[in-house]
Amino acid sequence: MSGAEAPDVPTDARLPVTVIGGYLGTGKTTLVNHLLRHADGRRLAVLVNEFGELPIDADLIEAAEDDVIALAGGCVCCSYGNDLASAFATLREREPDHVLVEASGVALPGAIASTLGLIPGLSRESTVVLADAETLGARATDRYVGDTVTRQLASAELVLLNRCDLAGDEALDSARATIRNAAPRALVVEVEHARVPPEALLDGVPGTVPGNLSGGDERARIVHPRFASAVLRSDRRVDINALVDWLTSDGTGVVRAKGVVRDIDDALRQVQVAGGRATVATAPRDAAPGLVVIGLRPLFHPAMLDKYATPTIG
Amino acid sequence: MITIYRARTILTMNPARPRATHVAVREGIVLGAGELDELAGWGEHTVDERFADAVLMPGLVEGHCHAMEGALWRYAYCGYFDRTGPDGTVHAGVRSVEALLERLREAEAALPDDGSALSGWSLDPIYFDGAKIPRETLDAVSTTRPIGLMHASGHIMNVNTKALKVAGLLRTGIEHPGLPLGEDGLPTGELKGPDVMVPVGEHVGFGEAVLHADEAGLRDFARLCVRAGVTTATDLAAQLPDEAVDMMLRVTAEHDFPVRVVPMRSHVGIAPAALLDRAEALAGRSTERLRFAGIKVHADGSIQGFSARLRPPGYYNGAPQGLWYVPPEHLAEILEGALARNLLVHVHTNGDQATDLVLDTLEAALVRVPARDHRMTFQHCQLADAAQFRRIAALGACVNLFANHHFYWGEEHYRLTVGPERATRMNACRTALDSGVPMAMHSDAPITPLAPLFTAWCAVNRRTASGRTLGEHERITVAEALGAITLGAARTLKLDGEIGSIECGKRADFAVLDEDPEAVGAEGLKDVGVLGTVQGGRVFVAVGR
Numbered sequence: 001m002s003g004a005e006a007p008d009v010p011t012d013a014r015l016p017v018t019v020i021g022g023y024l025g026t027g028k029t030t031l032v033n034h035l036l037r038h039a040d041g042r043r044l045a046v047l048v049n050e051f052g053e054l055p056i057d058a059d060l061i062e063a064a065e066d067d068v069i070a071l072a073g074g075c076v077c078c079s080y081g082n083d084l085a086s087a088f089a090t091l092r093e094r095e096p097d098h099v100l101v102e103a104s105g106v107a108l109p110g111a112i113a114s115t116l117g118l119i120p121g122l123s124r125e126s127t128v129v130l131a132d133a134e135t136l137g138a139r140a141t142d143r144y145v146g147d148t149v150t151r152q153l154a155s156a157e158l159v160l161l162n163r164c165d166l167a168g169d170e171a172l173d174s175a176r177a178t179i180r181n182a183a184p185r186a187l188v189v190e191v192e193h194a195r196v197p198p199e200a201l202l203d204g205v206p207g208t209v210p211g212n213l214s215g216g217d218e219r220a221r222i223v224h225p226r227f228a229s230a231v232l233r234s235d236r237r238v239d240i241n242a243l244v245d246w247l248t249s250d251g252t253g254v255v256r257a258k259g260v261v262r263d264i265d266d267a268l269r270q271v272q273v274a275g276g277r278a279t280v281a282t283a284p285r286d287a288a289p290g291l292v293v294i295g296l297r298p299l300f301h302p303a304m305l306d307k308y309a310t311p312t313i314g
Numbered sequence: 315m316i317t318i319y320r321a322r323t324i325l326t327m328n329p330a331r332p333r334a335t336h337v338a339v340r341e342g343i344v345l346g347a348g349e350l351d352e353l354a355g356w357g358e359h360t361v362d363e364r365f366a367d368a369v370l371m372p373g374l375v376e377g378h379c380h381a382m383e384g385a386l387w388r389y390a391y392c393g394y395f396d397r398t399g400p401d402g403t404v405h406a407g408v409r410s411v412e413a414l415l416e417r418l419r420e421a422e423a424a425l426p427d428d429g430s431a432l433s434g435w436s437l438d439p440i441y442f443d444g445a446k447i448p449r450e451t452l453d454a455v456s457t458t459r460p461i462g463l464m465h466a467s468g469h470i471m472n473v474n475t476k477a478l479k480v481a482g483l484l485r486t487g488i489e490h491p492g493l494p495l496g497e498d499g500l501p502t503g504e505l506k507g508p509d510v511m512v513p514v515g516e517h518v519g520f521g522e523a524v525l526h527a528d529e530a531g532l533r534d535f536a537r538l539c540v541r542a543g544v545t546t547a548t549d550l551a552a553q554l555p556d557e558a559v560d561m562m563l564r565v566t567a568e569h570d571f572p573v574r575v576v577p578m579r580s581h582v583g584i585a586p587a588a589l590l591d592r593a594e595a596l597a598g599r600s601t602e603r604l605r606f607a608g609i610k611v612h613a614d615g616s617i618q619g620f621s622a623r624l625r626p627p628g629y630y631n632g633a634p635q636g637l638w639y640v641p642p643e644h645l646a647e648i649l650e651g652a653l654a655r656n657l658l659v660h661v662h663t664n665g666d667q668a669t670d671l672v673l674d675t676l677e678a679a680l681v682r683v684p685a686r687d688h689r690m691t692f693q694h695c696q697l698a699d700a701a702q703f704r705r706i707a708a709l710g711a712c713v714n715l716f717a718n719h720h721f722y723w724g725e726e727h728y729r730l731t732v733g734p735e736r737a738t739r740m741n742a743c744r745t746a747l748d749s750g751v752p753m754a755m756h757s758d759a760p761i762t763p764l765a766p767l768f769t770a771w772c773a774v775n776r777r778t779a780s781g782r783t784l785g786e787h788e789r790i791t792v793a794e795a796l797g798a799i800t801l802g803a804a805r806t807l808k809l810d811g812e813i814g815s816i817e818c819g820k821r822a823d824f825a826v827l828d829e830d831p832e833a834v835g836a837e838g839l840k841d842v843g844v845l846g847t848v849q850g851g852r853v854f855v856a857v858g859r
Contacts, residue, residue, distance in 0.1 A: 024641045049583075051584075144623075144670075
């Protein structure tokens with residue numbers, strides 16, 4: 001029997017989804033609000049487990065209906081309860097550019113990510129798990145929630161260790177050790193107020209396809225002590241298999257990458273990397289080469305990309 | 315107008331007068347139980363002889379069931395044991411995969427020819443020697459309709475190829491622990507856990523709407539209650555949106571609606587502060603036959619779904635630790651808020667670690683809000699040990715144990731989930747009573763059949779479906795069991811001043827039986843026939859009787 005019943009959605013039409021997890025009070029809502037404030041024209045959709053306590057800062061809210069809250073800049077927020085699939089059906093009508101799923105405080109983000117894999121037409125981005133630097137060490141050994149907290153961390157591709165400004169040295173060390181043990185392969189960033197460059201989690205602002213970027217020093221686009229971005233703009237042929245192997249391997253510090261690259265067979269291909277997973281697809285007809293890579297210092301350095309900018313075997 | 319019913323005998327559950335021959339009723343209230351000449355003093359009356367050959371006992375109270383069972387009877391019954399529907403039809407158990415397919419073919423033939431879904435419920439392949447039911451097996455019934463069969467446990471569903479197709483899951487490359495794959499790389503059609511059951515459920519008749527009883531479902535649920543001798547039944551863990559509340563108010567007010575429904579608002583999908591407000595607002599809308607009792611919280615999952623939170627040493631088969639369904643901080647906020655606002659909370663705990671968490675949380679909340687008569691009730695509380703029952707008693711909490719589970723899944727617990735020692739002491743009714751904990755027992759219908767007399771039989775005999783007595787030392791007496799399904803359950807709902815016994819001033823709620831449940835003894839309890847009920851002084855005959 002032939003299997004493929006799911007519609008074959010072209011990669012570019014897939015809706016990018018980021019799962020945001022972490023125990024109660026670690027700053028998930030703060031992160032969501034931060035991203036909404038810096039959406040810069042991206043239409044974000046936020047899925048929260050439950051309404052009740054306001055999941056969104058009041059000044060961002062334009063109108064609240066039963067199931068959907070309309071937000072500034074064309075963004076929306078819905079609750080999903082126990083039915084992610086139908087929440088996505090509702091969301092699609094709003095044509096968002098990117099969806100953020102905010103997990104409940106005891107949910108396992110890995111389980112949510114698995115469930116997202118069952119919904120056709122999505123492209124799963126990194127699973128981000130927040131941790132509270134002040135309390136993580138104690139929570140991770142708590143009799144009741146310790147295993148939940150460490151299982152949450154274990155499913156992270158990117159851990160944001162939040163409230164580092166408030167934590168004492170001892171708590172911070174304990175938090176770092178907890179993350180190293182629970183999520184040895186995850187990229188870890190220490191942050192305050194969940195502030196991360198939006199580009200680290202979201203696609204570029206719509207309309208600014210990497211290949212069409214204007215000049216200037218692209219490497220300086222992200223202003224953050226830990227994040228760095230690089231743009232590969234060469235129109236020369238690149239061995240995409242090798243490039244993707246490198247982008248997805250441990251130790252390179254790559255958080256995400258997206259853009260168009262000319263392959264060794266001269267075809268233009270769209271490359272997308274997030275959460276250590278890559279998708280390569282035929283590029284849209286009008287695409288021009290250009291790949292944005294965002295990574296974490298010191299593992300990642302923009303110059304690392306230079307070798308791919310030189311011609312490979314033609 | 316006073317009616318004095320004569321009966322063969324009346325079990326009153328009133329220690330001052332345990333037995334009577336007559337009961338006098340005026341305007342839905344019991345004036346008294348005794349001899350005719352004792353009751354005649356109330357004034358002008360008529361003597362009603364219709365129960366002269368029957369036995370009366372207090373209307374039974376089901377403290378943990380779900381009104382959705384009424385709606386499920388529209389679907390094909392696929393359980394292993396015979397089960398009676400709302401209209402009195404006995405649906406024979408399906409004892410083999412062949413019998414299952416036969417049942418489904420009959421149901422399929424009765425459906426309109428429009429490709430609509432074929433749904434079945436209460437399937438339990440454990441009894442088919444654990445046979446799997448891959449989608450190809452169900453395809454023999456239909457390849458054009460989506461078919462979905464909900465397991466008795468509620469934790470697994472089997473579907474056919476068409477159902478996977480319409481849900482967009484008939485494809486390779488799926489990686490999900492709840493979706494086992496066949497050799498062809500495609501899902502086998504077995505769906506494990508809510509994450510995968512919910513998205514497919516809506517295509518096979520188990521959408522959200524079915525899970526909350528509709529108007530017809532609520533009436534059918536009430537008919538089941540009459541058949542079971544139940545005059546008060548919970549609808550535990552409902553979402554209770556305004557539309558549902560309006561519908562329930564309307565239907566339960568119908569003059570011939572035969573049962574007092576006690577809904578509790580689930581904590582799911584609403585933040586703690588809003589939940590407390592909602593529960594308080596609902597309580598204000600209660601009527602005589604619709605009592606919004608408070609809040610139901612799920613602390614953990616289920617034992618046979620391996621989502622219950624167990625203390626060390628954990629699951630017998632080595633399955634990983636289960637899941638929290640509420641953050642402990644939210645539980646604390648709900649309990650403390652409820653104590654301060656005098657709202658009743660029932661908390662689902664299956665695993666012993668979940669019970670520990672709730673005990674610790676309640677203890678701390680009581681220090682801050684020393685409410686004296688909170689009656690927080692542990693629902694299921696299946697793995698509680700003696701020390702936990704002592705703490706439950708000390709904190710003034712109640713339990714509602716899942717006695718039926720022992721019959722249906724006791725062997726499964728023994729062999730697979732918690733192992734022999736804990737399986738032998740699960741649902742420890744004897745220990746609960748000896749510890750002085752107010753105790754009810756339940757069916758969790760539709761998970762197991764709504765039938766408190768059967769539940770009483772389960773607690774008295776502790777026999778598994780294969781006939782083994784599991785936990786002799788936890789058996790309770792017939793009198794204790796009858797107390798648990800009447801006054802015991804009423805106490806957990808704070809209704810024991812109104813119902814649960816037949817005595818002066820209480821609601822005229824009776825179960826009308828064909829045998830004396832105390833006289834038939836431990837073995838006969840489950841076979842006592844229910845002729846009907848009297849609820850609020852109104853007489854209801856069980857359909858088919």
